[in-house]
Amino acid sequence: MKELIKAVAEIRNLKNELYGKDFLLTWEKTVDDLTVILKIAGALQALYHGNVSCRLFDSGLAVSQFRDQSTRTRFSFASAANLLGLAVQDLDEGKSQIAHGETVRETANMISFLTEVIGIRDDIFLGRGHNYMVEVGNALEDGYANGVLPQRPVIVNLQCDLDHPSQSMADLFHLQHYFGGLDSLRHKKIVMSWAYSPSYGKPLSVPQGVIALMTRFGMDVVLAHPEGYGLVPEVVDLARVQAARSDGSFRIVGSMEEAFLEADVVYPKSWAPYGIMKRRTELVSRNDTAGLRDLEAECLATNAKFKEWEYTEARMKSTRKGRALYMHCLPADISGVSCTQGEVQERVFERYRFETYQEAGYKPYIIAAMILAGKFADPAFVLEGIASRGERRTGI
């Protein structure tokens, strides 16, 4: 296991402040922290491929709370928890007493007595998801400090209104793998571009996660979108600051043509404009159903003006050597496949289909790495222990 030995050595050379902390936003973590996560994820993948059991828990719950639909993240979280030996228990708010006026701080403790990790998706309403996770985290801190919880479960953000770290870190893992290392990403041009979709209200967390993460690693990050489709200003400012610090760059452009020219990587994806998302949150707070209906109609009508924002073969030709890596968090709105007209042409998507599947396939290891680093102070020691124990994962 050469990869493993290498990963362990590299982890030892990095400063790691992940232990006992929630993983909520990549920009709260140091570059060393993020690199440690990538290294652990790589090591776990190598161990899995070598049929070595990565079990670290003989019992313990991994609680998941999905306040929005999920397939791949749900399965990624379940796979990650299971890989380490944890049992998934879903907190289904419909089946709980939360509706009975129970407070967040109370529920957080009630589900955590024998719990090691809580994965939360809360991405629908701007200004809510991240705050909710912080509130849960504070309640856990409080419960642990006051002798209620025998251990402090760590929270893993499975997508909030601001960031989608398990996605963006899997994206980074994919880029690292594709280009041959983190260092090779310096001054690679990556384009996070808005693209047309017949749907409404897609969260901002994926584009925000991408621009906020890739600017940490010296990439030349371009954000492209039609006027009025901006992201949360604080995150855009952050991307700018971080790019300067990492000796990369960050630019916003208003056309796909300009954006994709000589790009190494493209990420065309639909999202709802920041302004719309803000208005939606307000309407939801007031329970204004009619207002929400109007907003959706308005948003779809505005979207329809930008049908031309599709990633086509012609646009692909303008990228570096005509074959920029195409990325997507999936599911993509593929013209003629999942919708009449959408984010990407079928022929282009087909060419990169398995690449996007591989990109998604890193997520279980990324989440497992976040759990491992949050629960064990010395991940290098733990990984060595797993390897030297050498128990089979399957078979006799």
Next chain:
Amino acid sequence: MKELIKAVAEIRNLKNELYGKDFLLTWEKTVDDLTVILKIAGALQALYHGNVSCRLFDSGLAVSQFRDQSTRTRFSFASAANLLGLAVQDLDEGKSQIAHGETVRETANMISFLTEVIGIRDDIFLGRGHNYMVEVGNALEDGYANGVLPQRPVIVNLQCDLDHPSQSMADLFHLQHYFGGLDSLRHKKIVMSWAYSPSYGKPLSVPQGVIALMTRFGMDVVLAHPEGYGLVPEVVDLARVQAARSDGSFRIVGSMEEAFLEADVVYPKSWAPYGIMKRRTELVSRNDTAGLRDLEAECLATNAKFKEWEYTEARMKSTRKGRALYMHCLPADISGVSCTQGEVQERVFERYRFETYQEAGYKPYIIAAMILAGKFADPAFVLEGIASRGERRTGI
């Protein structure tokens, strides 16, 4: 592990008739049985805190059936099952063929081929929940005797119409811990008091569970409620008989003032009157939706006459040294927090908030103890084995 060695010795000194039996009502168990459960729960907690794996099953299902909403009991059952190595499988009646006219005796067997324990919550309708559990138990007995089931799963009552033993036993564990042992509970005054809540139809099983259990241990139990808010008469009679037998006492009073005076422990909690619950069951049997609506309105109107039944700071002052232990099964209706006016003042609840969380935190160990004692004839031997095996629960 001094606690463990002590617990094992104490279990050896008690007569234990729990093996192979369902745990449905505390009053069907001997005082020795109940003490054994407390001792096992304490031992499991000590082992957990010592990071010792308590796995006793390498495979096996723990089936849960919730016919009512649940957060803390759901997670407590899942934690308990997982601690012992069982996998939770939920019987969701909506997704099963039970609606197709399948009989209870059949379903009970069909879910039990490789099942070790079945946890059931069925607390909504008076006269139903307990009977249902007995019916399931008889079907399991029958299936086991006739070679259908290779083992007899034990049932753990996760709240029925009569009792809520995992709650009341966690309450008892809490009291034992708080006062320094079961013997210290003799002649401690505990008040199970009705309290106002803006909701309707809360089950009787918590107050019944408390008065029926605490009268076994020589406590001075006071039941307080407005006229018309009585509990199931058989359980009240039982409390009286048991109190006499255990050299404790049992009284019913009609005012909070009288009840709380010099109390050592207070448990102010709303419930629906016995008469209302009986009428509700009848209306449900007839599918009388209009009748149910009228009953709810009537009940809420009656409740509203007793808004004054709130546990306030003034009332707390009248308790022993002004600081009786406040207990609640949670979630409490806290005035100004989860409702405008409810069971308890915010300042009082806040003072005991972490105590109530700890009280809830004993439930996973209590349920695990019920499973362990139901499935293993010699729990002392099993606990010693776990300790001497000494496998880590987490880590490498």
Next chain:
Amino acid sequence: MKELIKAVAEIRNLKNELYGKDFLLTWEKTVDDLTVILKIAGALQALYHGNVSCRLFDSGLAVSQFRDQSTRTRFSFASAANLLGLAVQDLDEGKSQIAHGETVRETANMISFLTEVIGIRDDIFLGRGHNYMVEVGNALEDGYANGVLPQRPVIVNLQCDLDHPSQSMADLFHLQHYFGGLDSLRHKKIVMSWAYSPSYGKPLSVPQGVIALMTRFGMDVVLAHPEGYGLVPEVVDLARVQAARSDGSFRIVGSMEEAFLEADVVYPKSWAPYGIMKRRTELVSRNDTAGLRDLEAECLATNAKFKEWEYTEARMKSTRKGRALYMHCLPADISGVSCTQGEVQERVFERYRFETYQEAGYKPYIIAAMILAGKFADPAFVLEGIASRGERRTGI
């Protein structure tokens, strides 16, 4: 463990082509394959009864996808997965992004990164379920070949529109056990008979599974139904061809009297006529709600003409020695118990009730055998390893 040693020796003498393949239809498997499944199932049952741990996976997911209600199959799959060490993760299409226009080929990969087996029930619409499973299988093949999946999960058919192999194989296991071996089944007369039920639209997969499987083992298979209640013609043709090949026989008759005469085994069960099921699929494709309502009314009216098709004590008397083995996949429509008039008289059902429960009880082992044979090339070696490892399943 004499059974185990015998089973291992027998498996070694059979040619086994199950490894790496989905288990979708019994008629795609060789007689040797089917016999291997029975032997593995028997060995697992013996190991379970001997309290030997059958764990073969230290981690890994067993994904279940139920597109129709299920109790016993859901629990059988969960039990089988758990017995081998896999964790069940349910793919609930309502909670996933599948509704967002995601393709089957994509979802299949997204849920499979760390997945060992996928159990699918898709039995409602004729012409759909089997095709869906094939499509999922092709997508997995594709993902595995293209480096997306580190292993190829195998699919186990938990009931499709054509076959219900875990049921029919459990039925065969039951027959083998009852008559003392597969060879003893030669020229035993088994009657798969339509029976009246007040319900509508029961799938054809059970009767088809039974006639298609039992004709492989030299049985004299009789299919009985009123005119117009035929099964899928291709499966009926297959039964005829297979019966000839196995030196058994296959006949279709139009009355219960003729069918049950001197029968060794009877399987009276309701199903919807092939023609109705075809029309239903078309109406569903067109979203024709009114048409579906009319079809249901028409079907129930036609059914009502055949209320006389009930398995009665008088009919039982005409079977071999008056005591043919009664079989059913459960739940049965028992006259006077689960409906006013149904498939079988209460007194008859009661006599065989525990037999039918035992029949159902083989399913977890059958499904576990399908998983084991699909995932391990040398099941005899694996079973020997489990036995010689000799780890306890429960206890200390």
